[in-house]
Amino acid sequence: MNNMSSTPIAPPVKHRSPIAGPPWFRLVLITTSVLFIGMLIGLPVAAVFTEALRKGFDAYADSLQGEYAVAAIELTLIVAAIAVPFNLVFGIAASWAITKFEFAGKQLLITLIDLPFSVSPVISGLIYVLLFGANSALGEWLMAHDVQIVFAVPGLVIATIFVTFPFVARELIPLMQEQGTEEEEAAILLGATGWQLFFRVTLPNIKWALLYGVLLCNARAMGEFGAVSVVSGHIKGETNTIPLHVEILYNEYNFVAAFAVASILTLLALLTLLLKTLLESKFSSPTRKH
């Protein structure tokens, strides 16, 4: 047996799977995919930065320091800072109720939570114009009490909450479903209070998925265009978020400024994707799609 181990081991035979197909076939498919993704997705990103820097870096920096650009950036940050925490609390509450308990109508509830994703952004804005606008009873009452919701910041916040509604919940639900309730039940039987249970047992288990959900929620909150466009009223310096400011600049044929402001959003999207890829290696969500 001894001299068996001393005989040189033959290099492992490369087992080409019988289903792999010839190299030229792989090459064709890989080239097609790379070209398709490059043309469809890579080129537009490259175009944003090229157009933004067309007149040099100074023009680029100037466009970002314009009065309205700064106001739009501030407004976008404010809107996201309100909308994301609201959806965070909702997402955790909904996932807790759905995954830790068995109750009638659960499947319907999950479908309803996903509903905002199936509604056109334009309709998402329209419903709030109908509800709070001057034509409705509620709108008249609000007007009499001098409360402005649509065509003002509260409308932007509510429309943003609507379009980003499902993000946190739909990342948490599959994960928490898979984790089950045993750890939590053990904690309760050992005498933990509800909050101790959440912060010491549940939260550490879901933190990466939660961060992932918040990340996607935030990216959409800052980038939403259609819904926000309907409720905004487009008042310069007051109700224009970054995406709306991009539209205005573009329609004014101020292309360098439009792409400069758009480049901030593109950088945000690229950063989101980078963090998302890093997070995905931290935890493997049972459903990677979203």
Added chain:
Amino acid sequence: MRKFREPSVLPGFGITLGITLSYLSLIVLLPLSGLFVSTAGVSFAEFWATVTSPRVMSAYRISFGASFIAAFINVFFGLIVTWVLVRYKFPGKRIMDAMVDLPFALPTAVAGIALTALYAPQGWVGRYFEPLGIKIAFTPIGITIALIFIGLPFVVRTVQPVLEDMNREYEEAAVSLGATRWQTFCRVILPELTPALMTGFAMALARALGEYGSVIFIAGNMPGVSEIIPLIIITKLEQYDYTGATSIAVVMLLASFLMLFAINLLQSWSRRRRDE
């Protein structure tokens, strides 16, 4: 009789379900049902006249036509991209995998102006088509390209987990029993992927029908030629024609609900197939 809820030792059911239901009702359900209430005051004849007027009819044709073509193209290329991502190893694969999600992350308005810059007659891509007499931006072709852009991740991300989980033994069995690769693909692989491909198609289609931001810049928005349904709703709102906007929105919303229903059916079919 089945109880509303099974007993559990865990706390917080009342409060979390309470928060969920009130928040869901206030933000989503009430405002959405408000849309239907607003059309209740409109006579059916008026509603019908609005939603079937010639300009709206041609917008349906453009919206549905472009969305269908885009979703088909996405299924075709989406399958190739997914196949390559799951089955092959090559440099830059992680980057390509991450790039597939970009249309989810990139704000639609940014996608819209970037695509317009590329496909306009003087743009990087458009200039090569201009001499051939092909206009891309400001025509339905441009709309279709924008919809392919936003729909691709839906197909890839729906098919990817199914292809990853697929048992390769069946393929190997088929090949060792003498099937050609094309036969194996058509008879073994494709049937397994069909539910996921159809779900991806439906999701891309649903998203494309309602899409606004990435389309309006490249569309040119000429009534009857390149005007999409969401834009008609906006135009009517800007003219303070709330009834008109609402009527068309109701038609769109019903179409979305139908799509959602179809997607749910397809997904449960897909899940059953995977569990078998």
